[in-house]
Amino acid sequence: MGIPENIVVGSYVWVGDPEVVWTDGQVLNINGEEAEIQISNEKKVVSRLSKLYPKDVDAPADGVDDMTKLAYLHEPGVLHNLKTRYMMNEIYTYTGNILIAINPFQSLSHLYDTNVMQRYKGAMTGDLTPHVFAIAEAAYREMINEEKSNSILVSGESGAGKTETTKMLMQYLAFLGGHTASEGRTVEKQVLE
Numbered sequence: 001m002g003i004p005e006n007i008v009v010g011s012y013v014w015v016g017d018p019e020v021v022w023t024d025g026q027v028l029n030i031n032g033e034e035a036e037i038q039i040s041n042e043k044k045v046v047s048r049l050s051k052l053y054p055k056d057v058d059a060p061a062d063g064v065d066d067m068t069k070l071a072y073l074h075e076p077g078v079l080h081n082l083k084t085r086y087m088m089n090e091i092y093t094y095t096g097n098i099l100i101a102i103n104p105f106q107s108l109s110h111l112y113d114t115n116v117m118q119r120y121k122g123a124m125t126g127d128l129t130p131h132v133f134a135i136a137e138a139a140y141r142e143m144i145n146e147e148k149s150n151s152i153l154v155s156g157e158s159g160a161g162k163t164e165t166t167k168m169l170m171q172y173l174a175f176l177g178g179h180t181a182s183e184g185r186t187v188e189k190q191v192l193e
Helices: 075-084 112-120 134-144 160-178 187-192
Strands: 013-016 021-033 033-040 044-048 092-095 100-103
Touching: 013 033, 013 044, 013 075, 075 092, 092 112, 100 134, 112 134, 134 160, 134 187
Parallel strands: none
Antiparallel strands: 013 021, 021 033, 033 044, 092 100
16 A cells, blocks of 8 residues: 555544544654654654545534545544444444444334334435335335345344344335234234234
8 A cells, every 4th residue: 555645744634543443633744654643632643654544524523324425435434434423323324325234232212113114115215314214115115116026135243233123124114015904913013923
């Protein structure tokens, strides 16, 4: 990896940190292939230019709901955006048509009730905030409108919430399927059982 051309004295950058992985700072001095950076906790650090990433100073303080809106789609920028949104209990973030979900490790049942399902029903992806229901809605609409089979891939590490996410997808798809009673049970209950 070569020296980034867009990092000069005064640039705001992300620099590796042994405790918090990435921290932001401003380049104070460049000497050959190394830069002295004033990081936000008043300390100065030295790092190789090739290990620095430019910071998007124009990114909104509360993050972006679709990371394709970021000026730089690199590891520190992505992690910072996800952390910023997570701190506001915004556990869903798009990267184009991919939904990233961060396990909140708490119940957020208000995100999954019938009123929320009703809001996402018929909505286009991007019209509302990122949500697992938006992904299900897009897959369902494509299946209905284009008469194509469709799949939703749910991926993640152990304990990430794949099973819960799949249950939410199924719940929403069952909701879209209707509530006609059959032997005392709704379509939704039959699918979820």
